[in-house]
Amino acid sequence: MNSKMIGSGVLMALLIVSMIGYMGVFGGGSGEGKMDYTLYAKDEIMSGVYKVYGNPDLDLWVAKVVIHNSGNGPMTNIKVKYSIDNYAPEVERDYPLLVPNGTIVDLYYPILSSDVTKLSSATPSNLRVRITYDSNGKSQEESTTKPIKILGRNDFVFSSLSPEESTGSFYDTFSNAQFLAAWVTPSDPVVREFADMGNKLAGGAGASLSDEGAIKSLSGMWKLAVLNGFSYKTEASDYWTGKFAEHIMYPRDVIRDKSGTCVDLALWFASLAMSQGLKAYIVLIPGHAFPLIQLPSGTMLPVETTMINDRVSFQKAVQVGMDKSWKMAMSGPHTIIDVAGMQSQGIVPPELPQLPADVLGKWGISLQGAGANTGGNGGTGGNNGGGAQTQWNTYNGEYFSFQYPADWGSPKDQSGYVYLTSPNSEFEFMVIYAKGADLKDMVATFEGSLVNTGIKISARQEARGNIAGMSVYTVLYSLSTSYGDYSAVARYFTAGGTGYAVIYDFPKNDQDYNQLGEHIVSTFRLR
Numbered sequence: 039m040n041s042k043m044i045g046s047g048v049l050m051a052l053l054i055v056s057m058i059g060y061m062g063v064f065g066g067g068s069g070e071g072k073m074d075y076t077l078y079a080k081d082e083i084m085s086g087v088y089k090v091y092g093n094p095d096l097d098l099w100v101a102k103v104v105i106h107n108s109g110n111g112p113m114t115n116i117k118v119k120y121s122i123d124n125y126a127p128e129v130e131r132d133y134p135l136l137v138p139n140g141t142i143v144d145l146y147y148p149i150l151s152s153d154v155t156k157l158s159s160a161t162p163s164n165l166r167v168r169i170t171y172d173s174n175g176k177s178q179e180e181s182t183t184k185p186i187k188i189l190g191r192n193d194f195v196f197s198s199l200s201p202e203e204s205t206g207s208f209y210d211t212f213s214n215a216q217f218l219a220a221w222v223t224p225s226d227p228v229v230r231e232f233a234d235m236g237n238k239l240a241g242g243a244g245a246s247l248s249d250e251g252a253i254k255s256l257s258g259m260w261k262l263a264v265l266n267g268f269s270y271k272t273e274a275s276d277y278w279t280g281k282f283a284e285h286i287m288y289p290r291d292v293i294r295d296k297s298g299t300c301v302d303l304a305l306w307f308a309s310l311a312m313s314q315g316l317k318a319y320i321v322l323i324p325g326h327a328f329p330l331i332q333l334p335s336g337t338m339l340p341v342e343t344t345m346i347n348d349r350v351s352f353q354k355a356v357q358v359g360m361d362k363s364w365k366m367a368m369s370g371p372h373t374i375i376d377v378a379g380m381q382s383q384g385i386v387p388p389e390l391p392q393l394p395a396d397v398l399g400k401w402g403i404s405l406q407g408a409g410a411n412t413g414g415n416g417g418t419g420g421n422n423g424g425g426a427q428t429q430w431n432t433y434n435g436e437y438f439s440f441q442y443p444a445d446w447g448s449p450k451d452q453s454g455y456v457y458l459t460s461p462n463s464e465f466e467f468m469v470i471y472a473k474g475a476d477l478k479d480m481v482a483t484f485e486g487s488l489v490n491t492g493i494k495i496s497a498r499q500e501a502r503g504n505i506a507g508m509s510v511y512t513v514l515y516s517l518s519t520s521y522g523d524y525s526a527v528a529r530y531f532t533a534g535g536t537g538y539a540v541i542y543d544f545p546k547n548d549q550d551y552n553q554l555g556e557h558i559v560s561t562f563r564l565r
Contacts, residue, residue, distance in 0.1 A: 069111025071136065071173035073180065078102040079165055082187040082283065083122075084195055085154035086388055087220045092149040093384045098198070098217075100186075101146040101165055107136045111174055119168040120146045125154055125188060128166075136171075155388040158552050159190045159527055160283070160499050160514050187499060191388055194218070194286040208324055208371035215322050215373045219380035221286050221305045222320070223387045224312035228290040231398055233313045235405060236262040249333040252316055253352075256331065256339075259310045260352035266403050269297045270344040274502065274509040285504050288390065294401050295560060297507060303343035304329045308377055320375040321367050328363045330374065340364040430561075433458075437471060437536060438506075441561035443554075465551045467542045467558050475537030477511055480530045484539050494518040505529045505540060506564050517543065527555060533564055 079101040083091065090098050101120060107113050113136040121128035126148040133142055168181040189195070197204060197213045204210040223229055233255075240258025284301075292298040292306040308318035308329040317332040321340070331339045340359030341352075350358075367374075394400065429444040435456060442449065442458055449458040449467075458467040470483055488495060496516045503512035510531035517524040526543035540562060542555030 069138070069174070070109050071107050071111045071113035071138070071171070072109030073113060073169070073171060073178065074106045074108050075169060075180065076104045077167055077182055077184065078104070079184050079186065080198060082160070082189050082195060083150070083154070084189050084193060084217070084283075085150075085157050085191045086189075086194065086286070087217045087385065088150040088152070088154045088388060090217065090220070090385055092147055094145070094147050096384060098147070099145040100148050101167065101184075103142075103144045103146070103167060103169070105136065105142040105144070105169065107138055107140050109173065110138055112137055113171045113173050116142065116171040117169070118144045119170075120148065121166045122148055122150070122186065122188075123164045123166070125151045125163060152389055154188055155191050155390070156549055157188055157190050158192070158549070158556055159525075160193065160501060161188045161190075162186075162497050162499070162516065163188050189283055192285050192287065192291070193283040193501065194221070195283050209373070212322055212373060216375055216380050217385055218286070218301070218305065218320055218322075219375055219377045219385045220387050221288055222309050222312065222318070222377045222381070223289050223390070224309045226288075226290055226309070226387075226390060227395075228293060228393060228397060229309045230313050232262065232293055232403065233259055233310050235398070235403070236260070236310070237314075239405060249335050249337060252314070252331075252333050253339075255314050256311060256316075256341075257352040259307075260346075260355065262403075262405070263296075263346055264349050265406070267296055268292075268346045269507075270303060270347045271297050271299055271504075271507040271509075273299045273301075284502050285509065287504075288387075290390065290393070293398070293403065299509070300344050301327045303346065307331075307341060307343050312377065318377050320377060321363070322373045322375070323363075323367045324371060326363070326366070328359060330364075340367075432561075435565075437534075437565055438469065438538075439561075439563050439565065440467075440469075440558055442467070442558060460551075464548075465542065465544050465554065467555065468540075469562075470539040470541070472537050473535060476532060477530050477537065480537045480539040481513070481528075484528055484541060488517065492520065496523075503527070503529050503559075505531070505559055506533075506562055508533075515543075516546070522546070525552070527552075527559075529559065 083100060087098070090096050091100060103118055105116070114134060116133040116136055118131045119128050131144050136142055163186050165184045165186045166181070168179065170177065170179045172178070195214060197211055199210055199213050236259030237255055238258070239261050240254045286305070287295070287298050287302040289306040289309040292302050298306060304320050304327045308320055311318045311329070311331045319330040319332070321328050321330050328343060329341050331341060333339065339356050340363050342355050342358040342363050345355040345358055430441040431444045432439055432441050433449050433456065435451065446458065446461060449456050454470065454472055456469045459465065470480065472479065472483070485495065494517065496518045499514040501512045501514060502509050504510070508531060510529050513528045513530070515526040515528065517526055523546040524543050525546050526541060528539055528541040530539050532538065540559060542558065544551035544555060
């Protein structure tokens with residue numbers, strides 16, 4: 039007999055045995071698949087980088103589902119479906135087969151709605167996951183829901199690593215550092231207009247043509263900031279711990295407020311440089327950040343932007359950057375963010391609200407400097423939401439002052455309590471203060487007042503917020519009342535031996551009133 043035919047016969051027999059075995063295990067036999075699954079999900083989503091989540095190459099997943107078949111038969115036609123209430127429609131991932139003792143790991147990269155960029159504070163939502171599959175002729179389904187917070191567009195989380203994943207090192211604490219590139223906005227018309235004004239001071243220099251022209255342009259933009267009283271505000275002691283979502287200002291916010299933390303100022307100046315065709319980097323070191331500007335020749339200029347406080351020249355800020363900041367970076371842990379490189383990979387800024395063409399004038403930015411900042415926050419108006427058409431009065435108290443719409447009634451001033459309402463009573467702004475009180479006292483006072491008036495706190499989220507040049511403990515509340523659902527934002531802090539709670543509340547999801555509250559807070563000053 040032909041040996042080749044014998045060999046072929048053996049192979050055919052083995053194939054038949056294999057097929058019989060396959061059908062016995064995976065076919066319509068008595069074995070049945072059994073699903074065990076685990077859902078891992080992030081607690082929060084940064085709306086400022088919402089475009090990043092949908093890009094698997096950047097690996098910023100929101101949920102991970104691990105499915106294991108612990109049965110003795112196959113699971114087939116497996117479908118994993120995800121959605122996020124109001125912000126991401128349901129999507130589906132399909133797997134045809136999962137053998138006994140097999141495992142599937144599925145990652146969720148949501149395509150988020152641009153509506154998230156309209157959020158100025160954290161908003162609760164729900165992540166929904168449904169898993170369906172067939173086993174032994176039967177269809178099965180499992181579903182689960184997990185609360186998730188959609189952070190405001192200014193909120194930044196320095197690390198997405200869980201405590202179990204993080205070693206506590208500098209690099210783990212700031213594992214999301216590259217996403218700061220989304221806060222660099224060289225194309226923002228507000229940034230471009232500020233840069234153009236700076237170039238006028240510099241005699242119209244061409245920044246990208248030569249090192250001399252670039253330095254002249256950068257000096258002009260720096261001088262414009264000095265003339266208009268820009269300042270550095272110190273970060274809170276827990277700012278660099280990575281434990282909280284921190285409020286990161288967009289460059290337009292720095293220009294509006296004429297101040298920012300070291301991170302805010304670094305992003306602002308990097309944006310100005312890039313708007314003039316220069317490359318820029320952000321350098322992070324433990325407890326500090328500064329921009330690094332590349333001149334046309336390739337020479338790098340580290341700029342210590344916090345020197346804006348001392349009203350020094352641009353050359354002096356660079357000198358301090360070289361002698362101090364850069365040396366600190368090179369002698370210890372540091373991260374250098376290539377802004378253009380990150381943005382080319384998809385880490386790009388979100389859509390920002392359109393502002394009036396003359397907004398810099400309304401904010402008091404001028405070539406002469408020292409302009410009064412009375413223009414609000416560039417909101418759209420709405421319910422007196424800080425728009426350019428709104429006229430403002432100023433409340434001047436013994437301990438603090440703030441601005442409010444001129445067509446509203448005057449704030450009610452009682453001992454330890456100042457209270458303001460909109461004409462339709464839908465919006466409230468209040469300041470509670472007490473000598474010798476600490477943060478816990480102020481929190482207990484406000485939350486106790488809610489309980490005493492029959493208002494239920496249905497959700498409570500801790501964060502950081504800015505007020506009077508400080509980064510302070512902030513709580514975002516969802517409130518249930520007899521007259522509807524409301525949101526409240528409370529900033530708690532102490533200053534000069536006095537405890538403060540600065541609070542505003544408004545109907546849930548009313549972004550005009552939310553913007554109004556943030557504008558009034560931005561005008562709050564301690565005496």
